[in-house]
Amino acid sequence: MGVPETEEPTRLWGARFAGGPAEALARLSVSVQFDWRLAPYDLLASRAHARVLANAGLLDADELGKMLAALDDLESACAAGEFRPTVEDEDVHTALERGLLERLGSLGGKLRAGRSRNDQVATDLRLYLRDHARGVAVAVVELADALTEQAARNIDTPAPGMTHVQHAQPVSFGHWLLAHVQPLLRDLERLRDWDARTAISPLGSGALAGSSLPLDPAAVAKELGFSAPAPNSMDAVSDRDFVAEFLFTTALLGVHLSRLGEEVVLWTSTEFGWVELDDAFATGSSIMPQKKNADIAELARGKSGRLVGGLVAVLTMLKGLPLTYDRDMQEDKEPAFDAVDTLELLLPALAGMISTMTVRVDRLAAAAPVGFSLATEVADWLVRKGVPFRDAHEVTGKLVALCSARECELEDLTDDDLKTVSEHLDPSVREVLSVSSALAARTTPGSTGPGPVREQLATVQHKLDNWRQWAVEQVVPRH
Known part of the structure; x- marks a missing residue:
């Protein structure tokens, strides 16, 4: 502790080079401005790696104690904002090693044995996404809850069901709202399935070939909440399937949110007038004082584009890469981070908009038989x-x-x-x-009659209770 900071910038590579990188190269290579959010996960993995090094006889008990204490102190400093990356730090790994060297001197350099930034970043990103996927799931459940609560209040509310945006047949508005819950339930299933495939630890794979040191990847995997270590070290450091699959899941979720948003825009229009938004979840116009705009619904439509774009960007980046790690993979993180940020911002706003909106039962009932829907x-x-x-x-x-x-x-x-x-x-x-007879006649499972809708509602509520429990389960250990 208390070791003075060296004047030379910390660099995890470069011993064979006569000079430092050109400024243009350094500016292009730097990623710490966005990958710094991986710091807590890198520190978590560093603790596990330190214990494995000690078990392998590469750190004695005193060194391990000092290493873990320094990592704890560095984590606290990061959380408090007392330690931050600098313009000289290339990435999160470089910054954190600098922090460790400041605290331990040369002892801090021992932690690098048996690991590479290649397996570090693959591990960190899996930890980050598994952790934040649960937060996304919590927000999806909250939106589904809001839709379900509105559906429960509107089981007997008739509405003009549509195809081609033309009146088709009368339906229960509760049934309509539950139709938006069903894809959200499938999105939750996709998140869970993705999590099971992502629970594989790359740490111990090194740069690509594993390690000649007596490490224990299985012990590291267990400590970090993974189900198993990676079965192939080359695949472990070059696999970004888990990022692409996460982005597919979030993109499809974004499409579902966009479809809901589009319907709310229609429902709140003067021409429809089926729903009125609470003032707290609508905006006005800077020139037309009478306006009440469904901005949240419109932003749901708009932000689906960036979610789909992130998926396309990562798939395009991956499609021509030879094994194993290539620097192109630096482009995997920003779309993933953006997807998390976008959904964590959008989902609560949509849930609030849905839960507080007023359904105009009279307008819906009047519209239900119009257009020869019977x-x-x-x-x-x-x-x-x-x-x-x-x-x-x-x-x-x-x-x-x-x-x-x-x-x-x-x-x-x-x-x-x-x-x-x-x-x-x-x-x-x-x-x-009559609309009432048309609805009452729909008695088959999954149809829009009051009986089937109540059965569907009970099933949905039970599923959401289970998803609520899954979404709050801790998958990444907390120090």
Whole structure:
């Protein structure tokens, strides 16, 4: 402790070079401005590596104690902002080694034995993403909770279900809201599956060939919360599948959020007027005082583009790389960090917007039968009478054409009108010409009737309880 800082900048390479790197090279190579967020994970891995070195007889007990104490002190200094990277530090690993040398002198240099920045960064990034994936999952569950709570209040609220953004058939608005929960549940499943594949420790792989030192990768993996050490040292340092897969999962999640955002934009428009946003989750106009804008929903659409872009960037970076590590891989971190930052910012805002919005039940109910949305009910009624659906479809189409010509709704037709269109139509068809009867008739699992929607709601709530528990499980050990 208390060893004075050397005047020469810390560098983890360069002994064979006569001089330092050109300024242009140094500026291009530096990554500490964005990879500094990996510092807590690098320190965590450093403790595990120090213990492995001691078990291998490469650090004695006194040296190990001093090493762990210095790492603890350095972590505290980083957390307090007392130790920060400088313009001379190339990356997070360089900065932290400088901090260790300041505290231990030459003893700090012993920690580098048996490891490389190649396996360090692969380990750090896995730790970081596994840790933050759980935070993303917590926020996804909170958004799903908000949608589910709104759905529970609107099981019996009729709405005009749509295809091609045209009125199609009446649905429960609760069913509609739950339709946005289902892809979120699949996103959570993808995160869990990704986590299982990512729980492999690269540490001990060195630069690419492993180590001739008697290290114990399995012990390191266990201490760091991984399920196993990497089975192939070359793959371990060059694998970025886990980054690409994480970015695919976040990009698809972003697409799901974008679709929800697009619907909220429509629902809150003057033309729809089905939903009103709480003032705390809407914005206004600098020139039009009457405006109330669904900015959160619009930003959900917009930010999906950067999530998709991050995935494309990493896939493009990886597609032509020979084994093993190449400096191109420095480009894996910013898209991954940006995806985490974007979702941690966006998801709580969406959850707040959904949980506080007011559903205009009257507007939805009035819109539910508009646009001949009950036409399919007539066709199904004819089928139950024994009419082939092909014929029933034709008959119902003629009914709609008649209504369109008269500018009236199906229920406005007289008994004579019905008989004129088809001999199969009689006054009893009116029993299906109501939104409530249309919804009540949907009794099959997964359909929009009140019974199936309540069953779906119970299932969703149970799943979310399980996901809530999974999302808060600690996967990265805390010091």
